[in-house]
Amino acid sequence: MSDCPNGDVRDALPDYLHGRLDAARRREVESHLASCPTCRAELSLLRDLRDTVRHAPAVDAVAIASAIPPYRAPVRRAWSNGWRVAAALVAIAVGGTSIVVVRSRGREAPTELAASVRAATASPRDSQRIAATQRRSEMAAPARPTPVDVSRPAVETGELAMATGAIGELSDRELSALVEGLESLDGLPPTEVEALEPVSVGAQEGL
Amino acid sequence: MTYAAPTTDERTDLDLVSRWKAGDQRAATVLVERHAAAVSRFVASIGARAEVEEVVQDTFVRAFASIDGFRAESTLRTWLFTIARRLVLDRRRSARRRGEQVEVQEADVATEYDALDGVVADETRVRLRRAMAALTPTQREVFVLRVSEGLSYREIADAVDTTEGAARVHYHNAMRAIKEFLDE
Numbered sequence: 001m002s003d004c005p006n007g008d009v010r011d012a013l014p015d016y017l018h019g020r021l022d023a024a025r026r027r028e029v030e031s032h033l034a035s036c037p038t039c040r041a042e043l044s045l046l047r048d049l050r051d052t053v054r055h056a057p058a059v060d061a062v063a064i065a066s067a068i069p070p071y072r073a074p075v076r077r078a079w080s081n082g083w084r085v086a087a088a089l090v091a092i093a094v095g096g097t098s099i100v101v102v103r104s105r106g107r108e109a110p111t112e113l114a115a116s117v118r119a120a121t122a123s124p125r126d127s128q129r130i131a132a133t134q135r136r137s138e139m140a141a142p143a144r145p146t147p148v149d150v151s152r153p154a155v156e157t158g159e160l161a162m163a164t165g166a167i168g169e170l171s172d173r174e175l176s177a178l179v180e181g182l183e184s185l186d187g188l189p190p191t192e193v194e195a196l197e198p199v200s201v202g203a204q205e206g207l
Numbered sequence: 208m209t210y211a212a213p214t215t216d217e218r219t220d221l222d223l224v225s226r227w228k229a230g231d232q233r234a235a236t237v238l239v240e241r242h243a244a245a246v247s248r249f250v251a252s253i254g255a256r257a258e259v260e261e262v263v264q265d266t267f268v269r270a271f272a273s274i275d276g277f278r279a280e281s282t283l284r285t286w287l288f289t290i291a292r293r294l295v296l297d298r299r300r301s302a303r304r305r306g307e308q309v310e311v312q313e314a315d316v317a318t319e320y321d322a323l324d325g326v327v328a329d330e331t332r333v334r335l336r337r338a339m340a341a342l343t344p345t346q347r348e349v350f351v352l353r354v355s356e357g358l359s360y361r362e363i364a365d366a367v368d369t370t371e372g373a374a375r376v377h378y379h380n381a382m383r384a385i386k387e388f389l390d391e
Contacts, residue, residue: 001386018357053355056248065236071228
């Protein structure tokens with residue numbers, strides 16, 4: 001049995017057989033079939049093959065259905081939400097402190113650098129002008145906190161900010177309890193019931 | 208390829224699933240009745256004929272147990288084929304580990320069809336079955352899903368874990384092999 005050169009139509013024959021084509025496509029296939037004995041023969045063969053495969057062992061649908069347990073909706077454990085809240089609070093506390101440290105460093109370091117550059121490059125006359133500008137700035141913004149002493153290393157500024165954060169206020173005992181809590185987070189049960197994988201997935205060729 | 212819109216059957220499947228989830232156990236029975244024969248045909252066609260009933264039951268039990276994982280991106284029937292196929296493959300792997308012979312003898316497949324069905328097959332039907340039995344396992348899987356169940360290449364690709372293009376190639380190679388077998 002030969003093949004029709006119109007692969008597009010041959011490709012669509014099983015869909016035509018099962019009535020899965022839309023109206024326009026079905027008309028195209030039927031138009032081709034009307035003038036192509038090769039495709040008509042192939043369609044006839046497909047019909048015979050389908051009918052041949054149709055015979056399969058009968059199964060007892062009622063018995064199968066009776067083995068299906070009633071539906072159980074996935075449930076969330078209430079206590080796991082408590083752990084979520086605790087973890088979020090810890091994350092905020094740690095994250096907040098980190099931001100303070102980073103922002104303190106980020107703000108002070110350039111000031112220090114700029115001051116050192118200005119000090120190194122300014123002439124005595126420039127120094128007087130800079131000092132006057134600085135005084136005017138301080139008078140214009142009196143509510144701003146006193147600038148950090150630029151002679152102190154930046155790392156000390158960071159330590160100061162850390163010391164004033166929420167973590168820094170904890171006692172050793174409280175800190176130990178917090179660390180233990182964080183370590184135990186790894187052992188939390190899943191918060192959502194996983195969908196049952198029908199079977200294990202693995203290498204599967206070699207039928 | 209231009210396919211017709213989702214069928215009433217597909218919408219009904221989703222409706223039945225919803226009803227079963229709402230506590231209507233009869234909806235599960237209806238779903239099994241709608242699809243058991245197709246799953247049975249598929250399981251038999253990929254060579255697990257001796258254990259069809261067991262595999263089909265296992266397929267439905269597992270499908271319903273994980274029904275929340277069904278996203279309706281494919282039809283329910285395609286999803287059932289996927290589960291059934293994996294079950295058959297798992298059983299073969301287990302059998303291999305136990306050292307059992309699992310290779311399907313092609314001639315036996317054709318003979319077994321007739322014996323188990325109790326069908327008095329004419330010569331043409333026997334030849335067609337032998338032609339299908341002579342296909343490679345993958346060609347046979349794809350061909351059965353395409354010709355017997357009318358799945359699209361996209362659906363076949365989902366069911367047998369391959370690509371749409373590969374499914375198309377397997378189908379046409381199978382068709383060519385069947386024609387050559389019948390021409391001999």
